[in-house]
Amino acid sequence: GAVVSQHPSWVICKSGTSVKIECRSLDFQATTMFWYRQFPKQSLMLMATSNEGSKATYEQGVEKDKFLINHASLTLSTLTVTSAHPEDSSFYICSARQDPLYNSPLHFGNGTRLTVT
């Protein structure tokens, strides 16, 4: 149980275009989902907390207009990288906690490797 599906696994896009990454909780509801960015051999950097039915909460230094987050349902959150540039190339990981378990761990998607050319 507690599976998080992230799609696509990898994507290559041209500079200036937008890319959408989907994160789905397959067998549980998740009021809150989290988006992380990970550089090679480094830890996970929290970008934003996605809240179902309301605006996402962004971490300091993360551009809201560049990284658009939508959490339209209890099982789906999307991250759109707008006007992508090569420096946006990275590994993006989504995660979710299972409602309403107070001690639920984070369940992670498989990640998306974004390459901007």
Place this chain on the structure above:
Amino acid sequence: AQTVTQSQPEMSVQEAETVTLSCTYDTSESDYYLFWYKQPPSRQMILVIRQEAYKQQNATENRFSVNFQKAAKSFSLKISDSQLGDAAMYFCAYRSESGNQFYFGTGTSLTVIP
């Protein structure tokens, strides 16, 4: 914000031997949760073990166990009978009882030597 420190960037262990990965954290809270996650080369984050701070008994999951020292704010992971498949990055994580956010350490890269 809470900080989680993993002081060992890299560790190695001989196959079938035991290795301990260190983790310390800084918090003023009394109720919280601690986790160890494994990230193999596939980069899928996998939960290894979790510990509730109110429990004095150390958590154990098969070959994985923790040494939780609440007063010292220490949460180490012991891997017994190490296997080649244990090779991965290991991240320690903290979450407060009331909060949503998880705080991750910088990770320890574990190599298992055949």
